[in-house]
Amino acid sequence: MALLEPALVLDKESGPVPLPEYLVGGPGSGVAEGSWSANEPDWVIIEEDGEQYLRYAGVAREASSPSAATLTVSATGSDGTQESASVALAAHYVDPSLELNQEYALPGDNIVVTYRSGLDDDGETGGNGATWELLLTPEDGETVDKSTDLLTTASPDERHFVAEEVGRYTVKRTRAGADGEAGSASALSEAVTVLEPVVNVVFSPLPEDIDMDEPVLFDASGSTIPPGAEVWWAVTKRPEGSSAEMVLDDVIGKRAILTPDVVEGTYTVEARLMLPSRPDPITRSQSFSFVSTPVAGPVTDETEHWVGDEVSFDLDRSSYPSGSSFKYTLSAVPEGSNAELVISADGTQAILVADMAGGYEVELTITNAEGETSSHVTSITAEESSAVPLTLNSTLPVVDDDGDQSVIVIDIDGDNRLTATAAQPAVGPDTALFLYGYWSGENSANLYDSSGEPFALVNPENGAVLETGVGHTIQLKRDNGAYYQLQVTFETGDQEGDATVTALSGYYCGESLSDCP
Structure with missing residues (x-):
C-alpha cells in the first residue's frame, strides 16, 4: 500500500483538506476504496458531499503547535486480503496570505x-x-x-x-x-x-602551551548566530614586527586560526558578529601573551612565618614558555639550621620546613629550550613563637569503636598536658572537646566544646563538623582568657559514634591567638 502524496499541507486553520489518494498492491494497481482514521481528538475524518476530508479539531496557538496527523487507511487487496498502513503527514498549519x-x-x-x-x-x-x-x-x-x-x-x-x-x-x-x-x-x-545574538569565543591550546609557528584555534561555535548574520575575525593587537592574520578553519566562519610569528608580545583576536539589521557588530575579544624568554619571579607571597611552619613555593609569579625546566636552590639558612628543600616530581613546586628562627633564601632558576635562563631569589623569615607546646599525655591512635553514644574526650589540664580518652561521656570539668564520629554524615565527625566552662571554641557553629583524614586546626579560649590551638586528625569507623584520633598536638598561646604558630 502506498500514498500518492507523502506530505499534506494545511493552509487554512479550520478548513478541511481532502485525503490523499493511495494504491493497494503496489504502483500501477489503481486507486482503491478504503476506510480512513486519524489520531483523535486533534484530528478528525469528516465527510462532505460524499467526499472524506481531514480536519484539525484542536486549538492552534502558533504555526508549529498542531501535531502532525497520523492517518491510517485500511482496504481490501486484489487477492481479497485486508491490508492497512499508517502514515504520519506533515502539517504546515499557516495561511500563505x-x-x-x-x-x-x-x-x-x-x-x-x-x-x-x-x-x-x-x-x-x-x-x-x-x-x-x-x-x-x-x-x-x-x-x-x-x-x-x-x-x-x-x-x-x-x-x-x-x-x-x-x-x-x-x-x-x-x-x-x-x-x-x-x-x-x-x-x-x-x-x-x-533570537538574542551572543558571541562566545574560546581558544586552544592554553596560553602556557602556545609556541611560535604553532596554530592557535579560536572557536565561536558556542555563539547564538541568527540566520543571515556572519562572524568576521580580526587581529586587533599584535607584537611589533608581527604580520599574523586570521585564517578561517571552516566554511561558515565560526572557527579561525592565528599562528604567532613573533616570539614576544601580546596577540588580541576579535570576533565580530555582523547583523543585517544593525549597523554595529557585536564583538568579543580574547588575548594571549606569547612568551619565549623565561622570567623568574618570587616563589611565594608569604614571607613571614613561625619556626616549624611548612612553607610552599611555586611558579605562579613567573612566566616561561613550554618546554622549560626549573631548579629550586636553598641558598641561605640560619646558622645551625638543617632545613632542606623537598622538590615535587615535576620540579614545579618545593616545600621547606623552617626549623630555626632567622632568614632563609630560595633561588628559582628557569631555563627555556634554547638554554636562556632567568633567576630570582626570594627571602623569608621565621620567628620563634611565644606559644608553649602542649605535652601529649596519650598514646595514639585513640580508638572509640563501640558504636554507642560515647565520645572521645580531649582534655587540657593546668600543666598544659593534652589527653585523648575514648568511650567517655560528654562531661568533665576540665574537658576541652568532645569528638563524636559521623553524627552529621559519613566521613565526618562533630566536635563540641564544654559550653564555655572551662573551654569554648573560638568560632563555634553548633559544633564544628570535621572531615576525616584531614589535619584540622582548632582554636579554644579558656574561661581565664587564655588561648589554645590544637591540631587534630581522625578517622571514622564503621558505625555512628565511632572515631579514631590518629594525630593530636597543640600550643598554649597565652593572651592572644596571634602568638600561635
Whole structure:
C-alpha cells in the first residue's frame, strides 16, 4: 500500500483538506476504496458531499503547535486480503496570505504583518471586519497573548509590533461573520523567531602551551548566530614586527586560526558578529601573551612565618614558555639550621620546613629550550613563637569503636598536658572537646566544646563538623582568657559514634591567638 502524496499541507486553520489518494498492491494497481482514521481528538475524518476530508479539531496557538496527523487507511487487496498502513503527514498549519516581513528577528526589531487577500471573504475589500491577535511562545514557556503590542498602520490589512522578547511570535487574523460574531475563517501566520545574538569565543591550546609557528584555534561555535548574520575575525593587537592574520578553519566562519610569528608580545583576536539589521557588530575579544624568554619571579607571597611552619613555593609569579625546566636552590639558612628543600616530581613546586628562627633564601632558576635562563631569589623569615607546646599525655591512635553514644574526650589540664580518652561521656570539668564520629554524615565527625566552662571554641557553629583524614586546626579560649590551638586528625569507623584520633598536638598561646604558630 502506498500514498500518492507523502506530505499534506494545511493552509487554512479550520478548513478541511481532502485525503490523499493511495494504491493497494503496489504502483500501477489503481486507486482503491478504503476506510480512513486519524489520531483523535486533534484530528478528525469528516465527510462532505460524499467526499472524506481531514480536519484539525484542536486549538492552534502558533504555526508549529498542531501535531502532525497520523492517518491510517485500511482496504481490501486484489487477492481479497485486508491490508492497512499508517502514515504520519506533515502539517504546515499557516495561511500563505498572512505575511511577516522577517523570518528571524533581533530584540527590538519592528515586524510588519500584511494580509494579502485582495478581496475579503465577505465581499468587502479592506480588513475592517477582522480581528488580529499577537501570540508569543517563549523559549521555555507557554504561549501568551501579546495582542496589546500589535499596532495599526495606515492600511487596514497591515499591523506591526516590536519584538521585545526572545521566542516565537505568531499573528492570527479572524474575519467576523455576517451576523457580527467571529466566524471560523481564520488565518495563522508563520512564526517569526526572535533570537538574542551572543558571541562566545574560546581558544586552544592554553596560553602556557602556545609556541611560535604553532596554530592557535579560536572557536565561536558556542555563539547564538541568527540566520543571515556572519562572524568576521580580526587581529586587533599584535607584537611589533608581527604580520599574523586570521585564517578561517571552516566554511561558515565560526572557527579561525592565528599562528604567532613573533616570539614576544601580546596577540588580541576579535570576533565580530555582523547583523543585517544593525549597523554595529557585536564583538568579543580574547588575548594571549606569547612568551619565549623565561622570567623568574618570587616563589611565594608569604614571607613571614613561625619556626616549624611548612612553607610552599611555586611558579605562579613567573612566566616561561613550554618546554622549560626549573631548579629550586636553598641558598641561605640560619646558622645551625638543617632545613632542606623537598622538590615535587615535576620540579614545579618545593616545600621547606623552617626549623630555626632567622632568614632563609630560595633561588628559582628557569631555563627555556634554547638554554636562556632567568633567576630570582626570594627571602623569608621565621620567628620563634611565644606559644608553649602542649605535652601529649596519650598514646595514639585513640580508638572509640563501640558504636554507642560515647565520645572521645580531649582534655587540657593546668600543666598544659593534652589527653585523648575514648568511650567517655560528654562531661568533665576540665574537658576541652568532645569528638563524636559521623553524627552529621559519613566521613565526618562533630566536635563540641564544654559550653564555655572551662573551654569554648573560638568560632563555634553548633559544633564544628570535621572531615576525616584531614589535619584540622582548632582554636579554644579558656574561661581565664587564655588561648589554645590544637591540631587534630581522625578517622571514622564503621558505625555512628565511632572515631579514631590518629594525630593530636597543640600550643598554649597565652593572651592572644596571634602568638600561635
